[in-house]
Amino acid sequence: MMAGSSLAAMSAAHAQDKPQGQTAASADPQPYSDDIVVTAQKREERLLSVPVPVTAVSADRLLSEGRTRIEDYFSQVPGLSLLASGSGQNTLAIRGISTSSSTNPTVGIVIDDVPFGASSVTSYSSRLIPDLDPSDLARIEVLRGPQGTLYGASSMGGLLKYVTVAPSTAGVSGRVQANIEQIDGGGLGYGARAALNLPLGDDIALRVSGFGRRTAGFVDNLTTGEDNVDRSRSFGGRAALLWQIADNVSWTVSALAQDTKGNGANNVDVANISVLNAPLTQTRMPGTGQYRSKVTLVTSNLQIDWGDTSLVISSGYNRSVYRSMADSSPAYGPIAAQIVGVSGATFAVDYNTEKLTQEIRVERKFGEHADLTLGGYFGNERTHGAQIIDARVASTGSFFANLATIKSQTKLDELAGFGTLTLHFGRFSLQGGGRYARNEQSYPRDARGPLIGNGFSNVHSESGLFSYLISPQFNITDKVMLYGRVATGYRIGGPNPNAAAGAPASYAPDKTTNYELGLKGTFFDRLATVDASLFHIDWNNIQLSLSNPLNGLTYFTNGPRAKSEGAELALTLAPGGGLTVAATGTYNVAELTTNLPAGGGYGLDGDRLPFSSRYAGSVSADERFAIGGSAQAFVGATLTYVGKRYGDFQRTAALVRTVMPAYTTVDLRAGVDVDKWSLSLFASNVGDKRGIIGGTTNGLQQTPTGPFNYIYIRPRTFGVSVAKRF
Template identity: 35%
Template structure:
């Protein structure tokens, strides 16, 4: 399989280079994304996205009228006509690369007729004061602060003025500028990911304000935002999307919270991180926010693609490498396109299992590919069909053994003792169809998807169960084998429209999920052979079905003031049964439950000008309730209610987004307060776990992102997050008391990055780095029984990089974790007896690498 994937990547790369040679430099149509905004800014965006010069001639041409949006494939002249239509203005071409915007009267006076024919005219003789030029400018990425390439040759033009790139996101299910959205968002663009050398989630996560995680290795990750976590979450509090498709199960029955999708970061447009509840537009299990992976869409106008190769070595670990390639092929006279890509990543590993004498047990392979077809027969209609596959195969966890009370390693800082290999395998398959049709008054979007997720994991529980059953003379090892499968169908239909007074969006959503979790506690006798004793064999089939309707209305009270209101009403039905055998479990018949939950949104934004926008936001979120496990005490009385309720969250946020007029400085600052009630937790009753609504919490904090171009060749970016998340009342089932911090939530996270560009042998070279800081955290609660407390210390990691851009090729040398910090990412303490070690996941040690990225 590995050889096949590698061969496929090589073939794709060869095809890509061959196709690129046939490309035509004169592209007549452009895939444009221009949101509703003032004419001046819209013309600047049009220039940046087409590479043209657009001249606004004389003071009679006002640039403050609101125009747009404009999304789709347009020629430059079609785009100008659409943007200028509401203003009464027109244009005329100056040459192949420049257009002039004029009033109809000025055009008539110059050419004798009000025409937009593409005649070649010379630049009018006007004073510099009356001529304003909007042109394609070299830009730098606003998400992570990485400069974009300045031109095709890789040389940096000396007479150009650079600015920060304008990032378009789809956070509110319509395309908008990042700085126009009234909520706290981070957008990691493809250039940001490239600069970080990111191939998976943990490579970028600790650069994002308020984004925290726990992990046992690639594929086994729990994602938290703004401290919305009770520790080992019953079900996800952060939604994961691939484009417009939600990932994974919505229930509490297949450990979905700990299996957040770890997408291979190849051929990505960007990763959007939305902070705060997204329940109105995205529904259940987005209480803390959303992580959205946005893939590159096929382009019907141009051949192109990418090829990437990377090799790295980790101190005290193995060799890692990855390769990826994607090619874009226009078809059928620019009315269709096919994009095909694949990737393969090998993590070399760095943790050793002393009990089995295995080195680098966390070595992992991650590979997959995507086929993406776009058919756009008219400017109104587009059909996108996507198939995505990804597999993960990991030999062990990234956790070393540390003393719970002192934080001192039991052996070495990269050593563990596991009687059984803690392997992990995951298979993810996704097929989706997105159909868009633009009416004169609105755009209709249909998104259909079907996915399968299968995850297999083994956890070594020998330290807990071997002593409990009489010591190594009875069992030499005990491991929990677990499989979680979900088959999921979703259908979303929405209609959106924009106007001078009201923008609106209405829609409906449906999902049907069939899931099954299988668990088996596997004992081994003193000889190492599998024991016939059945301690626990459990199968939990479950079904989930949801219907939802949602809508948003934005009123343009004035040209500067917008007020938005939104609501979503969701109804779900669930059923679950327990098919168990063995010494520790039994059979439970089918249980059913249903739930109906409304969620709300309200925000106000005020555009003081195009570069300054304060806002306030109110939003709610929830997780579905469901049927509970059936457990009785020694007197035959139930230890939990037959069902558990949904938990709900209310968020209040205020922020400001500001930038300089020359687009060389941006700032995004927000403060928030969150009230979380009826928290779903796993309660330990007589040593067994049930789900209960037994806690409430609050979280408040500050988030800040600053990006600056103090000089054309230097980009600086800083991010900062402060979170105070704590219990609002005593929670005996969690072992927590009022005021105790929620787990896995550092008070402070911060990152500072910089990149400097300079000329080297007529080419553009660069040098940069990033410093990341994560404050100390609690791994659990002080009085927790099933998951004893462990204190995770703070850590600081430094990454450096340097390289050169030669044409469309970027060569980069890098060193991650330069100081070889043994940062502790997360801890699990429930797999051994009281006083036993904590399983602490460790930051990847110092790693040197070389990467080559080719774009064509």
């Protein structure tokens, strides 16, 4: 592990930032951030040469600091926001583009350029982000702004991209790592990881990896008397095979799996919405709070090169399974008491999504004058879902009667064609591109129970959408680049199965248009590295999520317009002597630009969009120094600020939005590197701040004095990590 200035792209690069085909263990460390290679445009390019605002997070650094989940590191990525819903559910937003945790996702997810997960909220997709362990990742790339031309649906706010370490024929290499951590006042966590790269000949290589971890908890259940109920266990692995069939033909196949079992929810109960620093406790019915999340991905990537022309055939199959059962007594207990005479109730969900994708693209270079990419995409999604509301005996959690059962099967097929053309005129380049996508969607649904009645429905929808990209680029010098970007992104619409009286039977797609000016480069012989951007995003026909007041179920509608505009900066200073200082800053005004319509929820012109900070940023400093022979030591600290955020829009003016106050955390780290051994010590949230990253009502209506719950960041945590490469 090399010490760097921050987790993000502007920090000193790590060995795992090498292009695919080289392993981190066999590559030499890269000393400067402009050597980092990313695949934001589906091809390997230097980070500072890509006319896209992108942050690359080092997976190696995440492991050394015990940051194994998105909620541990999202705050250090400019423009990235997270809303936690408990029991392993997280919703992401980039540049404030979101209206709810219960709408179609606005951030696309890809793993090695294969789209992962569903595009429809009826598949629970907005909350089920694949929170991959960094054990065999090279890096995580976060692309800010709409990415509809290259990546299609659900990327209207941006993209989260997991990039795995590729097999290499260069030689045998590997890595083993173990860590342990203690939450102050909470539980003990630990983990172990191993990876091996094994050439099977001159043209075949196999890479295998595996991990297991126990994530410590810190919330106590007063009803059952169990401490640290929000602990979880995760395990998984990956195998990848590279076959260099010929000098110009390579084929890589891989399989990845991860299984997470949560013992309980991490929601903290509070008496009313104004209580911000409550004891880390909850009251939950016995047998509730558990969840299980399983991720499976199989990919195939065939690349054939003919001189300046390449053919890439990328195929993928992924499966996401999620099950949980929550104590919903505050919401449905009064209804259960009225219908069947008991005061306890649970809300269980069971979702199984399978997705097949196929992309074929041709890339052609016309000397130094032009680059052309043409491609086609097909995606097939199938989700079997169930939502079950049961009446239960509150004291024991035993089943009493079913109140409602909704079983559904979401079907979505998408077909798209896309292309980009980049023209080069000396120091000036101009890129343009477009994508046309058409989707068909159906939602057969069977509803049973006294709460919702009995009935079957099958709603069908289809739509076609065009997105485009225009990006001029000017290389002021060989190391400084100025770019502009006009780009669009979109979300699909869909059926409206739980609509309240007067709500539409379906809702329409929405679209964002991004206008941006950016500067990237290194200055003063790499003393300073800068990545800065100014942006304005117009958002039309915004999708809204509302709650049916009769049964608490979610339905959807479209609103008018919103905007997101602001500035982002990442700055690294490397004055020499082993010192690196880095800073990131975000200013983001994400708000409605017209009032929400009647029946579309309560929101006025100028009201903030959900869970985005107006101000956010981080400052870090790291010092590396020799201590004798080949040994080096390092020390570092990071200060992170997350600004005030708001929750979802509410149905009426009488109901309240969640307010999540600003918070500041300080993290410390130190360690030693000796030959191929690394020892890292870390302390996160050393001030033990109660940063809120989620909050919601416990009842059907969110009132100031009603039962409420918050989700907090981890309290003060101490840990140690030991790793060896070979």
